[in-house]
Amino acid sequence: xxxxxxxxxxxxxxxxxxxxxxxxxxxxxxxxxxxxxxxxxxxxxxxxxxxxxxxxxxxxxxxxxxxxxxxxxxxxxxxxxxxxxxxxxxxxxxxxxxxxxxxxxxxxxxxxxxxxxxxxxxxxxxxxxxxxxxxxxxxxxxxxxxxxxxxxxxxxxxxxxxxxxxxxxxxxxxxxxxxxxxxxxxxxxxxxxxxxxxxxxxxxxxxxxxxxxxxxxxxxxxxxxxxxxxxxxxxxxxxxxxxxxxxxxxxxxxxxxxxxxxxxxx
Amino acid sequence: xxxxxxxxxxxxxxxxxxxxxxxxxxxxxxxxxxxxxxxxxxxxxxxxxxxxxxxxxxxxxxxxxxxxxxxxxxxxxxxxxxxxxxxxxxxxxxxxxxxxxxxxxxxxxxxxxxxxxxxxxxxxxxxxxxxxxxxxxxxxxxxxxxxxxxxxxxxxxxxxxxxxxxxxxxxxxxxxxxxxxxxxxxxxxxxxxxxxxxxxxxxxxxxxxxxxxxxxxxxxxxxxxxxxxxxxxxxxxxxxxxxxxxxxxxxxxxxxxxxxxxxxxxxxxxxxxxxxxxxxxxxxxxxxxxxxxxxxxxxxxxxxxxxxxxxxxxxxxxxxxxxxxxxxxxxxxxxxxxxxxxxxxxxxxxxxxxxxxx
Ligand SMILES: Nc1ncnc2c1ncn2[C@@H]1O[C@H](COP(=O)(O)OP(=O)(O)OP(=O)(O)O)[C@@H](O)[C@H]1O
Ligand SMILES: [Mg+2]
Numbered sequence: 001x002x003x004x005x006x007x008x009x010x011x012x013x014x015x016x017x018x019x020x021x022x023x024x025x026x027x028x029x030x031x032x033x034x035x036x037x038x039x040x041x042x043x044x045x046x047x048x049x050x051x052x053x054x055x056x057x058x059x060x061x062x063x064x065x066x067x068x069x070x071x072x073x074x075x076x077x078x079x080x081x082x083x084x085x086x087x088x089x090x091x092x093x094x095x096x097x098x099x100x101x102x103x104x105x106x107x108x109x110x111x112x113x114x115x116x117x118x119x120x121x122x123x124x125x126x127x128x129x130x131x132x133x134x135x136x137x138x139x140x141x142x143x144x145x146x147x148x149x150x151x152x153x154x155x156x157x158x159x160x161x162x163x164x165x166x167x168x169x170x171x172x173x174x175x176x177x178x179x180x181x182x183x184x185x186x187x188x189x190x191x192x193x194x195x196x197x198x199x200x201x202x203x204x205x206x207x208x209x210x211x212x213x214x215x216x217x218x219x220x221x222x223x224x225x226x227x228x229x230x231x232x233x234x235x236x237x238x239x240x241x242x243x244x245x246x247x248x249x250x251x252x253x254x255x256x257x258x259x260x261x262x263x264x265x266x
Numbered sequence: 267x268x269x270x271x272x273x274x275x276x277x278x279x280x281x282x283x284x285x286x287x288x289x290x291x292x293x294x295x296x297x298x299x300x301x302x303x304x305x306x307x308x309x310x311x312x313x314x315x316x317x318x319x320x321x322x323x324x325x326x327x328x329x330x331x332x333x334x335x336x337x338x339x340x341x342x343x344x345x346x347x348x349x350x351x352x353x354x355x356x357x358x359x360x361x362x363x364x365x366x367x368x369x370x371x372x373x374x375x376x377x378x379x380x381x382x383x384x385x386x387x388x389x390x391x392x393x394x395x396x397x398x399x400x401x402x403x404x405x406x407x408x409x410x411x412x413x414x415x416x417x418x419x420x421x422x423x424x425x426x427x428x429x430x431x432x433x434x435x436x437x438x439x440x441x442x443x444x445x446x447x448x449x450x451x452x453x454x455x456x457x458x459x460x461x462x463x464x465x466x467x468x469x470x471x472x473x474x475x476x477x478x479x480x481x482x483x484x485x486x487x488x489x490x491x492x493x494x495x496x497x498x499x500x501x502x503x504x505x506x507x508x509x510x511x512x513x514x515x516x517x518x519x520x521x522x523x524x525x526x527x528x529x530x531x532x533x534x535x536x537x538x539x540x541x542x543x544x545x546x547x548x549x550x551x552x553x554x555x556x557x558x559x560x561x562x563x564x565x566x567x568x569x570x571x572x573x574x575x576x577x578x579x580x581x582x583x584x585x586x587x588x589x590x591x592x593x594x595x596x597x598x599x600x601x602x603x604x605x606x607x608x609x610x611x612x613x614x615x616x617x618x619x620x621x622x623x624x
Contacts, residue, residue, distance in 0.1 A: 064486075064490060084490050085490075085494045096487070101484075102479060102480050102482075102483035103484070105483065112476060113480050113491060115473075116480075116491060121473070123474065123501070129468035133468075137279075177491075
């Protein structure tokens with residue numbers, strides 16, 4: 001299916017292997033020797049108290065922060081220094097903890113933006129519009145309409161996103177990430193600030209994305225119920241360090257995790 | 267006749283992204299086009315051509331150009347006058363060095379040269395934003411005007427320091443120079459506006475336009491979804507400067523015929539174009555045209571009312587004109603940043619529901 005595979009990819013290698021990542025901002029240690037892997041097709045949750053370094057970890061994965069130490073292996077290859085927009089081209093998409101939509105555009109245009117890495121028509125074709133560019137635009141539009149149907153946001157497609165309520169904005173942002181047809185989808189607290197009904201919808205979307213598209217998902221979430229339901233494996237972080245890694249059942253019974261959440265010093 | 271989408275269902279996505287989604291708009295657009303092409307050229311005289319139509323069309327091109335950069339891509343520029351000067355001097359040098367070069371190519375190449383210069387001055391936008399970028403482009407404005415004053419090669423060592431456009435023809439018909447007919451001036455400008463507005467519309471409705479708007483709305487998020495900021499910003503500078511360069515070339519060659527750089531392409535022109543897009547509507551091609559028309563027509567209308575109608579003193583009328591423009595700018599910046607184009611859209615929305623508002 002994927003013709004770009006060079007044959008180098010070991011069968012057993014995880015989609016992404018994060019090795020010994022350390023990240024500092026001046027004196028602040030955001031991440032300290034964090035290692036874990038992300039297997040193809042799984043939902044990998046990252047949990048931890050506020051300021052644990054979860055968002056920083058996602059920022060490292062999509063190249064927005066450059067760690068001082070450590071390596072990231074993606075699809076069996078070590079990733080060198082690389083700009084965020086090129087990481088997007090390698091099939092990594094994300095949503096943000098604080099919504100980062102394009103406020104001046106409609107929901108539809110925002111989601112269409114997500115397909116920027118898949119656009120083939122060059123400048124001159126776009127300038128001419130007739131023919132290839134228009135056909136391609138229609139293709140993208142069809143894919144985006146499928147996403148809009150999937151996320152059940154048909155009614156708001158032409159609404160400027162700034163006018164949408166928070167829950168719908170989160171959905172549009174998920175739509176924009178999905179539009180890129182990513183291999184690896186990073187979701188930073190997609191359900192924060194939502195009521196139960198909205199959360200259930202969002203859980204359903206996340207599960208469906210994993211099941212139907214086979215997308216690998218990294219999910220940061222505070223709601224333990226959600227994490228236990230959705231995640232295949234869980235990473236627990238505290239003070240920039242990884243304190244536990246395993247299937248939800250193990251994590252629930254892990255003493256370090258219980259301590260971290262109860263705020264016991266260690 | 268009702269202004270309706272009803273019964274005008276879009277059955278394809280291509281139809282949904284067309285420029286005029288409502289049939290009535292399309293009809294009106296063709297009407298305007300027919301009037302502009304088949305009627306105006308036969309009625310136009312020197313006054314209408316020089317005072318209204320040609321400046322309106324030339325400034326439309328400049329306004330579309332600045333709107334691409336500022337309205338779509340969010341990069342402020344105060345260098346429009348300077349970039350117009352690049353287009354004008356490029357056109358002058360090309361037409362004097364290569365007398366056989368067709369004027370249309372000459373103008374297009376002037377645009378391309380301006381695009382290159384614009385990209386160069388766009389480089390700082392990769393590091394600086396907003397106010398600081400505005401100051402950097404202001405520096406470009408002064409530098410370019412200074413350069414064209416200072417280096418005699420640009421004005422072919424003429425004693426006056428002015429540049430004068432020689433006569434150039436298309437199909438044997440003079441479009442520049444002293445013998446040009448008003449309708450010929452008008453038609454060549456109209457052809458440029460039509461072609462360039464169409465191209466701008468295509469670029470802004472497709473992927474490149476969305477990349478520009480993504481950079482404008484949130485550059486960090488744009489980068490993370492895969493927009494290369496370097497390419498997006500520099501392409502906006504290049505395309506924008508191309509338009510501004512073509513406008514400068516037309517302004518010099520077709521409209522004025524002879525220019526002195528400080529006067530014709532000073533900082534005032536930069537602000538004039540900026541006002542056009544603020545009043546017309548940031549991020550709208552249609553708004554650029556409306557804004558240009560507004561800024562060209564307003565002084566004429568005001569002057570006619572105040573000096574002819576009310577017998578006011580000319581100087582007083584000029585002051586009133588400044589005040590009106592100033593107030594309008596403030597109004598649009600505060601109340602309606604999307605300008606006249608947006609007011610027009612709101613009116614259309616209302617009309618769509620009329621006469622059954624619920
Ligand atoms: N750009 C930055 N500059 C300075 N410090 C930063 C920056 N980003 C993160 N930090 C610091 O790194 C630490 C980890 O922050 P991070 O946002 O990754 O935590 P988090 O686990 O996502 O927390 P939350 O649950 O509140 O979202 C915090 O101490 C934070 O102050
Ligand atoms: Mg966070």
